[in-house]
Amino acid sequence: MKEESAILRPLGHTLKYLTLAAGAGIMVFPFIWMIIASLMTAGEIQLRPPVWLPAEPQFSNYSDLAASIPIGRLYFNSIFTSGLIVFGVLLSSSLAGFAFAKYRFPGREFLFYVILATMMIPFFVTLIPVFFIVRQLGWIDTYQGLVVPGLTSAYGIFLMRQFIITLPDELIDAARIDGASELRIYWRIVLPLVKPALATLGTFSFIGSWNAFLWPLLVINSRELMTLPLGINSMKSLYADNTNLLMAGTAVAVIPMLFMFIFLQRYFIQGIALTGLKG
């Protein structure tokens, strides 16, 4: 590296940036093309020879879309159900993780092995029975059918236990001597100290539930309860001949999340890098 000649170095540098830019171009292009196509007329999309930009941006596509698709409802359902799932996963994982990390009780080792074993079960193996159970409970086409099976995560319990076990016992003992209750110790001492882990787990379960498709597809039938991915799926058949509207609908479903990501990217990416290292 150090012996690179004065001529080769700038060349290598340019090549690096060119490679990165080419890759980034491929990454961004589908999003750009989605937006461009969403502003075309249905005719322009099918023109031959093709056009690369709309003659005049058809912003009315978006109002047409809003007139026939309950965008607000889709957003509400996605935010509401993902919010509940993230909250449930954080609460149940941190409580159980705390117990496994800092308490002694008969059966602890055994139960923890059960958690480790369930961590490796892929969703498709349990799909049919869980669908059956949810149906027996009468939860098909309800919020609880969508949310309740996702409220606990074996991986989440494992992750929180790994973090909480690194907290010094003296901290918890000192709080006990001061007369703090177990719940107070959990809320006031443990939770604040594992915020990075909570952020990571929260990010993961949020992305997972926000983008989930197969489970909602099975459980939800009525339009009032559809989440964004289900909405996109139903637009696919609704707008089979109006790709411009389909692209507008997809853009509306995707772009706000991208903005949120760009805003919070530091936390997103730190959290994700963290799990890679903890393995």
Added chain:
Amino acid sequence: MRRRMLWAYAFVSAPIFALLLFLLGPILFSGWVSLHRWDMLSPVNEMPWRGFSNYVFLLTKDKVFLKSLGNTFLFAIGGVGANTILGLGFALLLNSHIRGRALWRVLYFMPVITAPLALAVMFSFIFDRNFGVVNNIITALGLPRQPFLSGPQQALITLIFIAVYQFVGYYIVIFLAGLQGIPQDYYDAAQVDGAGALQEFRFITLPLLRPVMLFVVVTNTIGALQVFDLVFATTGGAPANSSMTVVLHMYNTAFKFSRMGRASAMAFILFAIIMLITLIQVRLLQDRTYQD
């Protein structure tokens, strides 16, 4: 002490109950169902016993299943290979002296947080045989129009491309974190000894990256073998099952044709394959620093 124990049980009871109800119970039940014939409508205690005939049928007679198994392997091999090479390559680029690292990372990460279903819809249009922008570009260059997702020879490879597009940013971030965890001292020492860039990569970067490599290969393989959303919303397994994958075939068998026993058997075969492959990968890639 006793009170504390009760608190601990209180903390773990609800999550454990939920895991029993939605994970451990179901996997046992699923195994039971796979030995029966069941349409999910008849009562559970009246399922006709079929022994291992579901498994035998799948592995010897169900051409679609065998085809989907092959497709799923190809999909995983192609995707994991490309993600690992590109992920590490771009992470190395980003780890060198480069301006705007955060911006590059954001751009590469955008597809990762986008719903697979949205990407499937976007790419169905982008790769459309008649109106897709890729064909627009190809024909503008005077080359013949390609079928991509609608071509039996091209559907699977196009799906691999989309899957790599979707996840490579994730693996770049993971590899980058791994690279940044390698102490600079090692490189400094190597340079004192006169090592070149390739030698540094071969003898420092790669060995120290082994745990990260293991994580990437294992998680990516497990994920790829379960692909559903992308295939469901682009090709649906068509044309002529050339892009049919195991989980999509399982979904169809269970929820279109109400053959729960056969679908459960499929799930178990795939589960066994995933565990076997994971085991092999862990054996091959795990840290052998202390054994060599």
